[in-house]
Amino acid sequence: MTAAVETGADPLLQHASPTHPLAALRRGDGIVGIGELLRLEFSGPDRFAAAAAAWRELAAASTVEDAVHRPGTGLVAFGAFAFADRSGATSVLVVPELVVGRQAGAGWVTRITRAEEGGAAATSAEEEQGMPAPTPVGARPRATLAAGSLSREEYVQLVRDAVGRIRAGEVEKVVMARDAVASIPPDADRRALLQELAQAYPDTLTFAVDGLMGASPETLVSVHAREASARVLAGSMARGAGTAEDAAAATALATSAKDLDEHAFAVQSVLRALRPHARAVTASESPFTLKLPNLWHLATDVEVELAEDASSLDLVAALHPTAAVAGFPTAEALALIAELEPFDRGRYAGPVGWIDQDGDGEWVIALRCARVDDDGTLTAYAGAGIVADSDPESELAETRMKFRPIADALR
Ligand SMILES: C=C(O[C@@H]1C=C(C(=O)O)C=C[C@H]1O)C(=O)O
Numbered sequence: 001m002t003a004a005v006e007t008g009a010d011p012l013l014q015h016a017s018p019t020h021p022l023a024a025l026r027r028g029d030g031i032v033g034i035g036e037l038l039r040l041e042f043s044g045p046d047r048f049a050a051a052a053a054a055w056r057e058l059a060a061a062s063t064v065e066d067a068v069h070r071p072g073t074g075l076v077a078f079g080a081f082a083f084a085d086r087s088g089a090t091s092v093l094v095v096p097e098l099v100v101g102r103q104a105g106a107g108w109v110t111r112i113t114r115a116e117e118g119g120a121a122a123t124s125a126e127e128e129q130g131m132p133a134p135t136p137v138g139a140r141p142r143a144t145l146a147a148g149s150l151s152r153e154e155y156v157q158l159v160r161d162a163v164g165r166i167r168a169g170e171v172e173k174v175v176m177a178r179d180a181v182a183s184i185p186p187d188a189d190r191r192a193l194l195q196e197l198a199q200a201y202p203d204t205l206t207f208a209v210d211g212l213m214g215a216s217p218e219t220l221v222s223v224h225a226r227e228a229s230a231r232v233l234a235g236s237m238a239r240g241a242g243t244a245e246d247a248a249a250a251t252a253l254a255t256s257a258k259d260l261d262e263h264a265f266a267v268q269s270v271l272r273a274l275r276p277h278a279r280a281v282t283a284s285e286s287p288f289t290l291k292l293p294n295l296w297h298l299a300t301d302v303e304v305e306l307a308e309d310a311s312s313l314d315l316v317a318a319l320h321p322t323a324a325v326a327g328f329p330t331a332e333a334l335a336l337i338a339e340l341e342p343f344d345r346g347r348y349a350g351p352v353g354w355i356d357q358d359g360d361g362e363w364v365i366a367l368r369c370a371r372v373d374d375d376g377t378l379t380a381y382a383g384a385g386i387v388a389d390s391d392p393e394s395e396l397a398e399t400r401m402k403f404r405p406i407a408d409a410l411r
Pocket of ligand 1: 368383
């Protein structure tokens with residue numbers, strides 16, 4: 001059941017668990033989950049298809065009373081998927097016991113329980129029904145990120161190797177990532193990090209699912225009432241110091257043949273994946289420059305009118321991995337990542353988001369994020385798209401910029 005409630009101006013995060021938050025927030029709106037009613041785990045190359053099928057089955061066996069009817073009301077699961085088919089990390093869908101949400105000033109709470117026949121019963125309503133009292137967000141844990149599996153010099157060498165392989169004709173583009181580590185007290189209030197990310201990066205989706213948290217600017221796919229949208233990012237430039245320098249940085253990005261090429265691969269990969277599911281696809285002819293506090297990105301928004309009853313997870317299955325996080329051609333780029341990157345990406349660069357009983361939902365690419373283990377070990381990830389004329393030192397600098405959301409949240 002989903003009921004509308006007066007959530008006032010309280011940060012929704014105050015309702016989330018301090019140590020195991022579930023959240024998908026944008027500009028103060030969105031949903032947080034409390035408790036864990038059900039956890040479904042998937043792995044291997046079929047993880048998306050298996051999750052889409054399992055969710056379809058669960059939703060069909062569920063009874064939903066939804067008096068509010070907004071994105072995120074009714075039965076929802078939060079999800080996070082591994083990047084690679086052979087990752088050691090599992091992929092999960094988590095159904096919380098309670099969801100507290102807000103959209104454009106309207107608040108609601110959904111209570112989810114187990115039904116006899118293997119489904120769930122979800123009731124969304126406008127009345128508070130024994131919602132746990134919100135707790136103020138605690139102090140922010142402080143820590144400094146240190147290089148992880150690769151030193152900076154080793155990352156530069158990795159990019160050099162990738163450029164060599166591109167010039168040898170193996171792939172046209174490959175995304176090379178590195179990790180960075182820190183440690184926070186295991187009982188630290190992780191919502192404080194999320195709050196910091198949400199405040200500093202309002203144009204992103206601030207997410208927390210099963211220990212993975214971050215602020216992603218890149219919407220893999222968002223589906224509502226048979227309309228789907230995606231925001232493709234690829235091509236990045238550091239923000240300039242002053243107004244003039246910053247404007248020059250944006251112009252340089254918008255006119256850089258290297259970045260426009262890199263971006264085109266990413267847009268093409270998204271369009272190719274969506275076309276079979278679409279009645280109509282609209283994307284602008286040329287990208288726009290998206291301004292984030294740490295970076296400029298080349299961005300293209302894609303709008304899709306869906307042809308069939310494809311769920312957001314079906315589209316995620318078709319889209320992942322895009323050229324923005326893998327490269328092009330996909331199979332060769334994935335093989336090169338597996339060969340050259342000396343660590344498992346886990347759920348970094350995988351889809352993260354939520355889905356409802358109708359299959360609608362919002363999925364972003366897990367970027368500008370970190371995994372926080374139960375013992376407080378924090379692993380952040382950042383990557384950069386490499387093409388034939390990439391400069392290894394600039395790519396290192398770009399990854400440093402991409403660590404900033406997490407690094408600054410910990411400062
Ligand atoms: C791989 C990352 O970002 C991706 C790569 C980009 C690029 O190479 O320009 C830009 C945005 C993202 O699609 C990351 O943030 O870790």
